[in-house]
Amino acid sequence: MNDRASTSIKASAPHRVRDATVNLAHGSGGRAMRDLIEDVFVSSFDNPTLAALEDQAVFALADLAAHGDRLAFTTDSYVVDPLFFPGGDIGTLAVSGTVNDLAVCGATPLYLSCAVVIEEGFSVDLLRRVAASMQRVALEAGVAIVTGDTKVVERGCADKLFINTTGVGVVRHDVSISARNARPGDVVIVNGCLGDHGAAILVARQQLALEADIESDCCPLNGLIAAMLDACPQIHCLRDATRGGVATVLNEFAQSSNVTIRLDEAALPLREQVKGACEILGLDPLYLANEGKLVAVVPADAAERVLAAMRAHPVGREAAVIGTVERNEAEANGLVVMRTVFGGQRIVDMLVGEQLPRIC
Amino acid sequence: MNDRASTSIKASAPHRVRDATVNLAHGSGGRAMRDLIEDVFVSSFDNPTLAALEDQAVFALADLAAHGDRLAFTTDSYVVDPLFFPGGDIGTLAVSGTVNDLAVCGATPLYLSCAVVIEEGFSVDLLRRVAASMQRVALEAGVAIVTGDTKVVERGCADKLFINTTGVGVVRHDVSISARNARPGDVVIVNGCLGDHGAAILVARQQLALEADIESDCCPLNGLIAAMLDACPQIHCLRDATRGGVATVLNEFAQSSNVTIRLDEAALPLREQVKGACEILGLDPLYLANEGKLVAVVPADAAERVLAAMRAHPVGREAAVIGTVERNEAEANGLVVMRTVFGGQRIVDMLVGEQLPRIC
Numbered sequence: 205m206n207d208r209a210s211t212s213i214k215a216s217a218p219h220r221v222r223d224a225t226v227n228l229a230h231g232s233g234g235r236a237m238r239d240l241i242e243d244v245f246v247s248s249f250d251n252p253t254l255a256a257l258e259d260q261a262v263f264a265l266a267d268l269a270a271h272g273d274r275l276a277f278t279t280d281s282y283v284v285d286p287l288f289f290p291g292g293d294i295g296t297l298a299v300s301g302t303v304n305d306l307a308v309c310g311a312t313p314l315y316l317s318c319a320v321v322i323e324e325g326f327s328v329d330l331l332r333r334v335a336a337s338m339q340r341v342a343l344e345a346g347v348a349i350v351t352g353d354t355k356v357v358e359r360g361c362a363d364k365l366f367i368n369t370t371g372v373g374v375v376r377h378d379v380s381i382s383a384r385n386a387r388p389g390d391v392v393i394v395n396g397c398l399g400d401h402g403a404a405i406l407v408a409r410q411q412l413a414l415e416a417d418i419e420s421d422c423c424p425l426n427g428l429i430a431a432m433l434d435a436c437p438q439i440h441c442l443r444d445a446t447r448g449g450v451a452t453v454l455n456e457f458a459q460s461s462n463v464t465i466r467l468d469e470a471a472l473p474l475r476e477q478v479k480g481a482c483e484i485l486g487l488d489p490l491y492l493a494n495e496g497k498l499v500a501v502v503p504a505d506a507a508e509r510v511l512a513a514m515r516a517h518p519v520g521r522e523a524a525v526i527g528t529v530e531r532n533e534a535e536a537n538g539l540v541v542m543r544t545v546f547g548g549q550r551i552v553d554m555l556v557g558e559q560l561p562r563i564c
Numbered sequence: 565m566n567d568r569a570s571t572s573i574k575a576s577a578p579h580r581v582r583d584a585t586v587n588l589a590h591g592s593g594g595r596a597m598r599d600l601i602e603d604v605f606v607s608s609f610d611n612p613t614l615a616a617l618e619d620q621a622v623f624a625l626a627d628l629a630a631h632g633d634r635l636a637f638t639t640d641s642y643v644v645d646p647l648f649f650p651g652g653d654i655g656t657l658a659v660s661g662t663v664n665d666l667a668v669c670g671a672t673p674l675y676l677s678c679a680v681v682i683e684e685g686f687s688v689d690l691l692r693r694v695a696a697s698m699q700r701v702a703l704e705a706g707v708a709i710v711t712g713d714t715k716v717v718e719r720g721c722a723d724k725l726f727i728n729t730t731g732v733g734v735v736r737h738d739v740s741i742s743a744r745n746a747r748p749g750d751v752v753i754v755n756g757c758l759g760d761h762g763a764a765i766l767v768a769r770q771q772l773a774l775e776a777d778i779e780s781d782c783c784p785l786n787g788l789i790a791a792m793l794d795a796c797p798q799i800h801c802l803r804d805a806t807r808g809g810v811a812t813v814l815n816e817f818a819q820s821s822n823v824t825i826r827l828d829e830a831a832l833p834l835r836e837q838v839k840g841a842c843e844i845l846g847l848d849p850l851y852l853a854n855e856g857k858l859v860a861v862v863p864a865d866a867a868e869r870v871l872a873a874m875r876a877h878p879v880g881r882e883a884a885v886i887g888t889v890e891r892n893e894a895e896a897n898g899l900v901v902m903r904t905v906f907g908g909q910r911i912v913d914m915l916v917g918e919q920l921p922r923i924c
Binding site (some may be wrong): 236277356366374464 | 710809
């Protein structure tokens with residue numbers, strides 16, 4: 205497939221879109237759609253598999269098997285509002301998020317699809333900017349965007365742009381990560397400050413009176429996770445803390461593993477600006493979305509090794525132990541309990557209602 | 565993963581959504597979202613991989629290798645309006661469409677993801693109906709919906725419901741299908757009447773004064789295609805004729821293979837109702853969308869064998885030869901030319917503008 209695709213690229217100059225905005229013809233399946241796809245996506249994502257413009261991408265299973273013995277498959281749609289925010293945009297989010305969902309199960313992310321739903325009237329230039337962001341993160345993460353789909357809906361029938369990315373990767377031979385694997389004595393680690401993405405979106409929406417200087421933490425975590433797994437292939441649980449925040453991930457670990465997780469509030473890494481914004485608005489940073497933060501549950505004897513590996517990586521410099529795992533014999537398990545800075549205790553429940561819509 | 569998932573299903577009764585409509589909390593990443601996913605998707609799609617509610621589905625590469633040596637990967641978003649139409653709904657479309665995109669490259673479709681973007685206020689019951697339709701077609705096609713994502717946007721920010729399905733399958737060892745493989749002397753075959761889906765959507769939108777009784781042809785084609793490939797593994801080109809219709813597919817074949825395709829208008833299988841509707845509205849059935857129709861280019865000596873295999877299959881009974889492939893030595897190739905019923909000739913170009921928005 206690749207050879208034929210390369211020939212195709214050479215054979216014909218890529219088409220350019222002359223319209224300033226996307227119209228319904230760009231979603232029709234005809235020539236206008238082909239021009240949009242070639243101009244915006246094929247030229248940005250720059251790989252022969254996509255450039256072939258077949259309806260599928262095809263790969264040799266033997267090449268996949270070089271990375272491990274299990275295929276991982278994950279999907280996410282991105283509807284973030286606004287599309288551009290400090291620290292990223294819907295494109296960086298769409299690639300980072302799906303890469304991270306693959307990486308947290310111990311997979312090497314390899315290929316992504318990209319399906320867009322565009323509102324009629326959306327700027328072609330902004331679409332090019334989003335595609336360029338996607339490709340920048342894809343290169344950083346070492347993945348290729350190999351197949352796609354373009355739909356256009358009438359004005360008022362979608363809010364500017366939605367992106368779905370679906371990813372495939374291959375799980376390393378030596379790992380067995382699951383929300384069910386937390387064991388008494390394990391240590392809970394995060395790779396840095398919590399809530400930056402959620403707070404950045406709040407600021408970008410001007411829902412905050414504060415002019416706080418907060419950037420989204422949106423980034424691919426597969427490099428960090430590879431370093432962590434090299435240091436300790438026996439990591440028990442690993443998940444990126446996106447919608448619902450760290451509290452939701454820890455509750456899922458506690459329930460799935462039937463353990464109690466004890467957090468230490470004083471140990472939570474938080475930026476002053478995020479802490480301030482949360483205090484003013486009555487938000488809890490444990491529930492704020494992150495887009496470049498993970499929660500790991502590791503055996504106690506591996507904790508120092510994992511922390512050292514994390515701190516040596518650009519997106520793990522502020523890694524910290526935030527809690528421990530135990531199993532109560534007398535009482536119920538499945539809970540997350542936090543020792544507060546005032547010396548008290550409180551239960552950190554799952555998010556029940558809605559904190560922030562369209563955060564990702 | 566499967567074992568653990570089964571345990572999980574037994575361990576806790578599935579949560580039910582008591583709300584009649586979807587609200588923003590159902591997309592928040594918290595408990596309300598989990599309840600919606602368990603009620604609507606996990607219970608409909610009924611498989612242990614999805615039920616585990618991990619962020620990824622994981623499969624042994626060895627199991628995939630039993631089907632062939634190449635992985636196929638394809639994505640499509642569905643934004644059809646209206647959601648329910650004669651012959652199907654957005655759910656039947658979302659599964660059939662992606663199954664067909666895998667099958668036309670010679671792949672056995674295996675696993676699908678399902679990512680929904682829901683407008684706040686959408687009926688939970690209608691969502692259950694759509695999920696049930698998806699599962700019905702998935703069972704018919706022999707695929708499992710193994711991973712998903714749920715986003716909810718504010719009222720007015722999406723039109724009711726959009727679905728992305730992304731699929732993985734494994735390509736049979738013995739096939740080599742590509743738009744570049746059409747050869748002079750080959751025969752062009754379709755599996756039945758053209759334009760039914762496009763015409764059914766027009767009628768459902770009441771954009772037609774006619775009260776025509778037209779049903780969408782929406783269905784999975786992987787069974788038919790397997791029968792065709794069993795009869796002739798050397799099928800040269802194969803594609804489902806969705807947006808842009810048969811005309812667009814044939815133009816892509818003609819350009820990619822640098823050949824001229826000659827159609828015979830009298831041979832085009834068309835329902836009287838579709839023909840009538842097209843005449844009244846000035847539409848060309850060659851550009852109308854299909855969701856259960858394919859175009860195959862096969863070596864002449866295999867045509868009878870392929871036709872016989874198709875006619876023996878429920879969705880190929882009306883299969884017909886509609887044209888032939890040639891290569892002009894003197895003039896340009898890459899064109900589709902039709903012999904009209906009046907004895908003239910006309911060029912069947914690619915769709916340039918927009919015929920029908922939101923057809924799929």
